[in-house]
Amino acid sequence: MTLHAAPQRGLALLLAALSAIGPFAIDTYLPSFPDIAARLQATPLEVQQTLSAYLFAFAAMTLWHGAIADRFGRRRVILIALGLFALASLGCAFATSIGQLWFWRGLQGVTAGAGIIISRAIVRDLYDGAPAQRLMANISMMFALAPALAPLIGGWLQATWGWRSVFGFLVVASGLLLLLCAYQLQETLPPEKRQSLRPAYLLGAYRKIFSSPPFLFACAALSLNFNGFFLYVLSAPVFLMRHLNLPETAFLWLFGPGMLGLICGSWLAGRLAGRVSAGKAVYYGHLVMGAAALLNLLLSGILPPGLPWSILPIALYTCGMALAMPSLTLFALDPFPQQRGLAASCQTFFQAAANGLTAAVIAPLLWDSTFSLALGMAGSLLLGSLAALAYRRTLGRNSALLPG
Template sequence: MKFPLRIKVASARGAPTLAITVMLASLSMISPLSIDTFLPSFPTIAEEFGITSWRVQQIITAYLLPFACFSLVHGPLSDALGRRRVVIGGLVLYTAGSLGCFLAPTFGTLLFCRVLQGLAAGIGPTVARAVVRDLFEGTNAQRLMSSMMLVFSLAPAVAPIIGGWVHVSLGWRWVFGMLVVIGGVLLATCLAFLPETHPREKRTPFKVRALIASCWRVGTGLAFFLLAVSAALAIAAVFIYIGSAPAIILEVWGLKETQFHYIFIPVVAGFMIASIASGRMAGHIGRVTQLRIGFGLLCFAGGVGVLVHNFIPGGSPILVVQVLWFCMALGAQLTYPVLSLEMIDMHPEARGAAASVQSFVALSVGAVVMGMVAPMLHGNLNALAWISFGGGIIAWAAWRLGVRVRGPVKTFD
């Protein structure tokens, strides 16, 4: 039997099939699973290793920083070696890193193995976006990207809930044990079914200088960089609350390890509804219109959050905060897949490099916000609201400036 086995990637009308959608979305899910699953375990990990809450938060930083840096390599590597080979190699390394986290005898070992996870986990979402553009164009590409984000959005909601129950039932190490199983299943699935979408005749030479030059050329374009900053800040406006989840849930609201759904359900509901809406909007309304709606929701909800946290006596009701998180996630998710396609479309000859540079910017911002800024705020909802609102405003301004610098293009509206 030859591998990979053939799967149908497009219907008779050229639309993406469920099989390719689920496969690519599953690869993208590795990242949020690796961030959110063990958030309920932070206090226990800190107690076991005798470290502060700020140090235990560096479990996120140790993952996101190498994730960000090596996301610059993943796309160009897939341009040079092919998508399939790079994805399978990354899954092998990710599964090994997860096993190391499960067995880690010291906090230093745990951080080292988190670095291994971070080196590899970016391959999934980065290469998956390049595969989308290898296989589909225009409306079908936007619909597949939105469908991927819909499946991808389930991970942040399910991960901390499952992680909390696994932690309570079996201990924090088995949360990483669950990641070992997930990595192994994805590895077996990709070995069996993932097609090669980047044939040899389209590959760029595997030269370090060429890879660096490709990323540099993409990343130093002012219009591309502004759009990348816009996408990163739009998502970071929501993700700063994810990084603050342990403090908000366990300290500010006084809830339990199994109640992280108080944050993740409204956020993920916003992501999912926006993904469905984005898929239906494709081909019916222009991308500019969708971006205006998304940024409008993001900035409006952020501004209302600032007012609520400053002027409601005795603090904001949990339900009000959850509604605002839902609206912010709705807005951010309406913008992100469209901006992703815009950036990749700016460099059709180097889609892998474009996807990598975009991931690098988004993950660098995410590492700073979730691993460094969030733990210093100790769940202060007022400070979080100001930072989130400011991030949304700057994201909108960067988009407008990026469009002006780039000039009009046929595919944008």
């Protein structure tokens, strides 16, 4: 198969670009929240719900992207999803009311998940063991640039042309990626390995995956660890513009250090692949995240909001998060070698549902102070660590997630 011979770095770049559609759809328009509220005569909470509409639609559809890709192949589903995402972005650009924006943001969410889900399935189609862990780490390292660049690009577009130009940019970006995939992305799932879409088969497959304790605990650890950082992403307009008194073009203050941490952690995960066990990589990642969460609580408790101390612990946290992320992702997929797309769908659904809950409920409750945000990070990490320990117990001492 042609894609087998492609260099890992080139493949990682393409899969990272597909995975980045989701973060770009979230982060690029964050600097435009005040302008959207003013232009569409909406309240700040109504604008915030455009994010919730995206995330809940994203979560609902993620259950299907993998199953459809297991039936019809990876490439075809990717191309159709990118085309629909471009259409939804165009709808957002021309929305004349907050209700219309909710609708088109929901359609963006329906289509954006295909990239990240099918990218994970492609990795497992092609590689096993340390090579899969290394490729996943490389994808994470390149993918980490997206959340750093997205709000920076969005801030520039907002300051120059206003909020509609942000969605125009998403139309162009997704269109270019569609063309790239049409010419470069080869099919990785041969016809003889494709699965059925019969309701009875799907019901049994979903029941099998969602009743698997190792899958559930690995997904919980992955999602909760990520939510410790995603809480700041969702609260970025308040955190940066209100608490730190920064302008709409200064979102790089949050996303730059955060993504630098992701890049460093992903690089470490790639270097450790094949040298230490995947379980130890997760353990070391949790140690780093724990140190970051404690430092964040300390600094936000004794110092007023400001630079750089309100930002530095976030960079350390994302470093630990990225160190643990590739292994946790593979832990959730490995029990289902014949249904990797479906398992990736269920995994992404789990994380997207948690993200949607954080966007709709938790972030608005915690963004009033930097200390409450720090408490949210620490609480998410604590629950994620408990999920990792529970994963260890489901496998037994001999195949433990954590050393000891």
